[in-house]
Amino acid sequence: MNSVFVAIIGTGMAGLTAARALDKAGIAVQLFDKSRGSGGRMASKRSEIGTLDMGTQYFTARDRNFRTAIREWQEQGWVAEWKPNLYQAREGVLSASPDEQERWVGIPHTSAITRGLLGDLPVTFSCRITEVFHGPTHWTLQDASGQGHGPFSHVIIATPAPQASALLAAVPVLASTATSATMDPVWSVALGFEKPLPTEVQGCFVQDGPLEWIERDRGKPGRDNRLDTWGLQASSNWTRKNLDLPKEAVIEQLYGVFAELIGCTVPAPAFALAHRWLYGRPAQPHEWGVLGNAGLGVYACGDWCLSGRVEGAWLSGSEAARRLLVQL
Numbered sequence: 212m213n214s215v216f217v218a219i220i221g222t223g224m225a226g227l228t229a230a231r232a233l234d235k236a237g238i239a240v241q242l243f244d245k246s247r248g249s250g251g252r253m254a255s256k257r258s259e260i261g262t263l264d265m266g267t268q269y270f271t272a273r274d275r276n277f278r279t280a281i282r283e284w285q286e287q288g289w290v291a292e293w294k295p296n297l298y299q300a301r302e303g304v305l306s307a308s309p310d311e312q313e314r315w316v317g318i319p320h321t322s323a324i325t326r327g328l329l330g331d332l333p334v335t336f337s338c339r340i341t342e343v344f345h346g347p348t349h350w351t352l353q354d355a356s357g358q359g360h361g362p363f364s365h366v367i368i369a370t371p372a373p374q375a376s377a378l379l380a381a382v383p384v385l386a387s388t389a390t391s392a393t394m395d396p397v398w399s400v401a402l403g404f405e406k407p408l409p410t411e412v413q414g415c416f417v418q419d420g421p422l423e424w425i426e427r428d429r430g431k432p433g434r435d436n437r438l439d440t441w442g443l444q445a446s447s448n449w450t451r452k453n454l455d456l457p458k459e460a461v462i463e464q465l466y467g468v469f470a471e472l473i474g475c476t477v478p479a480p481a482f483a484l485a486h487r488w489l490y491g492r493p494a495q496p497h498e499w500g501v502l503g504n505a506g507l508g509v510y511a512c513g514d515w516c517l518s519g520r521v522e523g524a525w526l527s528g529s530e531a532a533r534r535l536l537v538q539l
């Protein structure tokens with residue numbers, strides 16, 4: 212097989228960024244994702260009160276090229292700047308904490324960005340890849356139902372590190388590096404209130420305790436404000452200790468912490484939802500950029516190769532595509 216045909220496993224920010232860059236260079240790609248839709252940790256969840264962002268809620272940009280990409284997304288109408296009234300909470304004390312940091316959100320939801328990036332690229336959803344084989348001349352993938360996919364000249368694995376290490380079995384050195392990148396779980400809760408809570412807080416960094424970040428959907432550009440919806444993210448420590456708690460108990464406990472912290476009367480929520488991210492964030496940042504074996508034509512990318520943020524995923528996916536293209 213001489214033609215270039217690249218399999219990309221994962222349609223989060225890293226996989227989609229690699230796919231877009233290769234497609235732009237005229238390379239044929241085929242994306243796969245185990246989920247029913249694209250976005251990974253940037254996917255938004257449909258609910259009875261509308262679409263909710265249970266993963267990424269905003270992101271920042273420090274890299275020059277990433278900032279250029281964001282300007283393009285802004286022109287496409289996928290993102291807008293978010294300027295929240297920021298607070299912080301330390302030892303239970305809430306205080307205003309304004310800053311000059313530029314922060315971006317997807318409009319009307321985070322998933323607008325990854326849906327926009329996916330566009331009409333070829334993708335197979337609900338397809339969990341379980342094995343990645345290298346034959347004498349090409350790569351073949353196998354999914355959980357036993358079906359084969361291929362042949363492909365190259366493979367880009369753009370999944371969280373624990374899933375990548377299993378798929379990198381054909382390249383043990385890369386697999387063992389991916390295994391060393393542990394990822395922390397995160398419980399995420401959405402609460403919807405009939406009446407707006409009497410507070411100016413729109414975002415709050417919590418320095419200690421079970422919660423880490425609190426934010427209000429109201430005030431974000433392009434949001435549906437039927438209910439006053441809040442997003443709560445638990446710390447990794449609290450999540451690890453409460454990993455198998457039933458969702459109702461997670462909601463009850465985090466609602467209690469939120470009500471105590473937010474500094475106003477908080478009625479019972481009209482709506483509540485909890486989501487557990489098993490691979491929420493890398494336990495620590497790395498400077499790998501991408502893992503790869505150019506001779507074999509296999510690369511692994513994702514936020515865990517860099518900063519553990521949307522920007523890190525974008526940079527890692529871009530680097531995977533760049534490394535692949537220079538080898539052709």
Ligand SMILES: Cc1cc2nc3c(=O)[nH]c(=O)nc-3n(C[C@H](O)[C@H](O)[C@H](O)COP(=O)(O)OP(=O)(O)OC[C@H]3O[C@@H](n4cnc5c(N)ncnc54)[C@H](O)[C@@H]3O)c2cc1C
Pocket residue numbers: 220221222223224225226243244245246249250251252253265266267268269270271338339340341369370371374397399444488490491492512513514515519520521522523524
């Ligand atoms: C609760 C939460 C809040 C966050 N908040 C922020 C924030 O405020 N700002 C910020 O910058 N970042 C934030 N992040 C981090 C950010 O979401 C990630 O850094 C980024 O989305 C990672 O993108 P990725 O492409 O590397 O991985 P992912 O988004 O995880 O994409 C991987 C994809 O691979 C698919 N996949 C996995 N295994 C397989 C398989 N075997 N076969 C097929 N498909 C597979 C998955 O379904 C998924 O779609 C947050 C994350 C969480 C969980």
Ligand SMILES: NC(=O)c1ccc[n+]([C@@H]2O[C@H](COP(=O)([O-])OP(=O)(O)OC[C@H]3O[C@@H](n4cnc5c(N)ncnc54)[C@H](O)[C@@H]3O)[C@@H](O)[C@H]2O)c1
Pocket residue numbers: 269270271272297298299308309310312397416424444491492519520
């Ligand atoms: N829950 C998850 O799974 C997950 C995963 C990745 C990133 N994140 C979060 O996403 C956010 C993105 O990070 P970033 O570097 O792009 O954004 P950022 O610059 O807004 O925040 C980075 C960190 O700096 C501190 N900080 C920033 N502004 C502050 C202020 N005004 N007052 C007090 N503290 C402030 C906070 O501790 C914050 O976590 C962070 O909050 C990070 O914790 C969450």
